[in-house]
Amino acid sequence: MAGNLALTGILVALLKNVYQRPRPTIQHLVEEGGFSFPSGHALASTLVVGALVIIVSQRVKNRHLRHLLQVLLMVFILTIMTSRVYLGVHYPTDVLGSLFLGLGMLHIEFPYYDKLRFQWRFRRKQN
Template structure:
């Protein structure tokens, strides 16, 4: 039964990865064909820019930055470690620090997509595809959504926090388009790659968690 469940997780991860590869290939060799997706969505999001919205989205975009996520990873990992959720802490660190940080930085060199040629409301210097904020928020907040039921035992409270985190992931992606530093397909690429990693490594996380619980190393 566990093997069958693992196949579902790996199949979902493979689907995300295949779509990412197709999208990445298009970005690399046929970027102009993506205008029919990128332009209307960007225009819609940036159609009514106000001082209030600008302040809101700049604040939200910081919640997906490497520095903020690194601080949150440290806090949540220490809480997990203190409560003997060791596999959760390790999975969170690997996903958020190594894959989101180092992995995304290196992957951008393969595509070398320039940033959108619109006024930028925040400063960015690296390439555009895939979005590091989208990938990082998916990997950190997405992993947190999965491990949260072990940290919050109150079911309704846990569900409310999970819903909030899901909305936050989406809002961070929108914020990157609003501030002018990403195309919508950059955001999609970041989400897909982050989701592929989480889905693909979840069975390994579950296996390690089972072994460590059997050995009495964690709850």
């Protein structure tokens, strides 16, 4: 996960400088500097909490508890995204783009995580 967050920081800085989208011109509840797209908060929360959703789906055996935790975690991501728009520091498309970018990153990397997890467990059982 630490690698995810480091990659997120680099990716957000790169994309902000490529697109250079100005922040909304409405009165902000908080002041943010820099450009608007992508939303670092939305992307980081999608990666971290999205990873937790996947881990919960793999590890929690009780179906009702698993679904409850997944829904709560997804609501948490949506709350962060909504707050960025409500505070006036991002457009809705900024947070939606960040959500899709984060989901794409999770989709690419989790097959590798599963493969490594299997290898680690296999090595532990051999020792």
